[in-house]
Amino acid sequence: MSAMPSAADRDRVGDWIRLVEARYPRRDAQPWDAPGLQVGDPEDRVHRVLVCLDVTATTLAEATDRDADLVLAHHPLLFRPLGRLTTETAPGRLALAAARAGIAIHAAHTNLDAGTPGTTDPIVDALGLDPDALAPLERVSAAGKHKLVTFVPAEDTERVLGALSEAGAGVIGAYDHCGFRVRGTGSFRPSPEANPHLGDVGAINEVTEDRLEVELAPRDLERAVAALWQAHPYEEVAYDVYPLEVPDSASGKGLGRVGELPEPRPLRWVADRVAGHVPAPHLRVAGDLDQPVQRIAALGGSGDGLIGAALAAEADCYITGDLRHHPTLDARTQGLALIDAGHGAVEGAALPRVAAALAADARTVGLDAEILTSAAAHEPWAEYRPAAPEPPASEDPR
Numbered sequence: 001m002s003a004m005p006s007a008a009d010r011d012r013v014g015d016w017i018r019l020v021e022a023r024y025p026r027r028d029a030q031p032w033d034a035p036g037l038q039v040g041d042p043e044d045r046v047h048r049v050l051v052c053l054d055v056t057a058t059t060l061a062e063a064t065d066r067d068a069d070l071v072l073a074h075h076p077l078l079f080r081p082l083g084r085l086t087t088e089t090a091p092g093r094l095a096l097a098a099a100r101a102g103i104a105i106h107a108a109h110t111n112l113d114a115g116t117p118g119t120t121d122p123i124v125d126a127l128g129l130d131p132d133a134l135a136p137l138e139r140v141s142a143a144g145k146h147k148l149v150t151f152v153p154a155e156d157t158e159r160v161l162g163a164l165s166e167a168g169a170g171v172i173g174a175y176d177h178c179g180f181r182v183r184g185t186g187s188f189r190p191s192p193e194a195n196p197h198l199g200d201v202g203a204i205n206e207v208t209e210d211r212l213e214v215e216l217a218p219r220d221l222e223r224a225v226a227a228l229w230q231a232h233p234y235e236e237v238a239y240d241v242y243p244l245e246v247p248d249s250a251s252g253k254g255l256g257r258v259g260e261l262p263e264p265r266p267l268r269w270v271a272d273r274v275a276g277h278v279p280a281p282h283l284r285v286a287g288d289l290d291q292p293v294q295r296i297a298a299l300g301g302s303g304d305g306l307i308g309a310a311l312a313a314e315a316d317c318y319i320t321g322d323l324r325h326h327p328t329l330d331a332r333t334q335g336l337a338l339i340d341a342g343h344g345a346v347e348g349a350a351l352p353r354v355a356a357a358l359a360a361d362a363r364t365v366g367l368d369a370e371i372l373t374s375a376a377a378h379e380p381w382a383e384y385r386p387a388a389p390e391p392p393a394s395e396d397p398r
């Protein structure tokens with residue numbers, strides 16, 4: 001849609017994905033998350049980039065109006081694998097519309113939460129918490145990852161590991177192609193119906209095999225198993241998948257932040273600061289407005305699931321969005337004050353600084369596309385103030 005070829009004609013979608021993922025590596029995403037390129041071709045050209053919270057009809061129209069050919073969204077448009085790409089579902093409709101308009105979509109979600117600038121920054125800034133003295137509320141963790149174990153004739157191990165790695169398995173921190181193998185003896189007896197790669201039908205055969213193990217995120221399991229069947233020489237492939245419970249990665253990164261105010265302040269002061277910095281349509285506060293708070297836990301976005309982490313961090317006050325009734329009540333009984341500042345309001349307030357950081361990164365590596373922040377509303381909610389109360393219904397004169 002650009003009128004004249006310009007220096008920006010050099011940029012490709014793939015260049016921008018590498019730029020975003022250099023600052024916000026996919027390995028920092030939660031195992032259930034779906035970050036990365038969701039719609040588009042890495043070879044397509046990029047002239048203008050739109051940073052937004054959600055891919056909606058509004059933000060896609062904005063991308064079209066502002067001539068953006070790449071949308072960098074925080075929330076993934078496509079979360080679960082689609083069986084078909086049609087207009088029957090909302091994500092399908094939007095993905096099709098983007099593809100037809102020549103707009104690529106990339107998502108950086110929990111990997112962005114864990115990074116700098118991250119989605120909790122607006123709260124950190126509102127309260128003036130010392131950025132150097134912050135800890136993550138919940139560390140990036142391998143819990144929720146899987147281990148895939150398979151048994152491969154020794155001469156094929158390298159090829160199978162390569163195929164699994166191509167499918168996204170075998171990534172640990174900043175390392176890929178991570179696998180472990182130990183040699184042993186596999187045995188099997190092919191039935192007359194079998195068509196064995198090696199060994200004799202009807203006889204018990206023994207073969208030197210490697211037990212090969214790789215780690216992977218659940219999102220990559222289906223792809224990795226398909227790659228395993230493709231690369232493995234056997235007619236029947238033996239493999240196991242184990243859930244992992246490995247607590248922390250060494251990166252020190254994670255979701256949310258915990259920090260301390262220089263001195264205790266009343267909860268009212270904290271609420272006022274948050275309200276002054278985050279354009280939330282409303283702020284909900286659970287707690288005694290005069291109770292002193294000093295240790296703060298915060299998470300931009302949806303923090304209901306990390307109330308336990310805020311309690312474990314011995315926070316006096318937890319600031320987040322999407323807080324539900326019962327978890328909030330339970331937390332109150334344990335003395336935790338809570339502020340719901342709005343999921344979209346806090347994360348939306350983080351977008352301009354994310355865009356500015358990416359623009360600076362782009363200049364450093366010589367990418368030319370212009371980067372814009374969406375002007376769309378980030379909160380679906382609006383505060384409702386009732387009009388003047390209805391007069392009471394008149395009494396029936398009888």
Ligand SMILES: [Zn+2]
Nearest residue numbers: 301302343347
């Ligand atoms: Zn969010």
